[in-house]
């Protein structure tokens with residue numbers, strides 16, 4: 179899956195539900211194994227849990243036409259699988275929250291705010307620029323001359 183947490187964590191619900199992420203625990207479209215009914219060795223064998231954990235980034239990226247054609251695919255990777263699953267029942271669908279973040283211009287706004295914060299920080303604390311000659315944030319590069 180595109181979210182790294184899903185490759186490294188196991189969520190165990192109070193009712194015994196085992197799924198890759200706590201935001202997926204109520205997904206009706208999935209038949210998650212239950213730790214009270216199925217031994218852990220079987221859950222870690224062939225199970226819907228392991229099946230979802232084995233999903234690749236490429237499958238998420240190419241899982242639907244919208245993500246495949248999206249200009250933000252290299253940054254978003256299809257977004258949050260839990261958001262997609264809970265909103266549409268399909269974990270390979272676009273994540274509505276990520277779509278709103280990127281298509282609503284929030285990504286660029288965060289970039290701008292981060293850029294300004296970095297510039298102000300480097301004006302107050304120029305040591306890194308003096309040592310290295312330039313600083314970078316995202317796609318931008320800041321030189322000593324631009325900041326001081």
Ligand code: SF4
Pocket residue numbers: 181182183184199200201258259260261
């Ligand atoms: S909520 Fe989404 S981003 Fe967070 S761990 Fe779950 S799948 Fe990953």
Ligand code: SF4
Pocket residue numbers: 244245246248249250251254255256257271272273274276277278280281
């Ligand atoms: S912004 Fe939406 S459509 Fe674009 S890659 Fe992310 S989830 Fe897919």
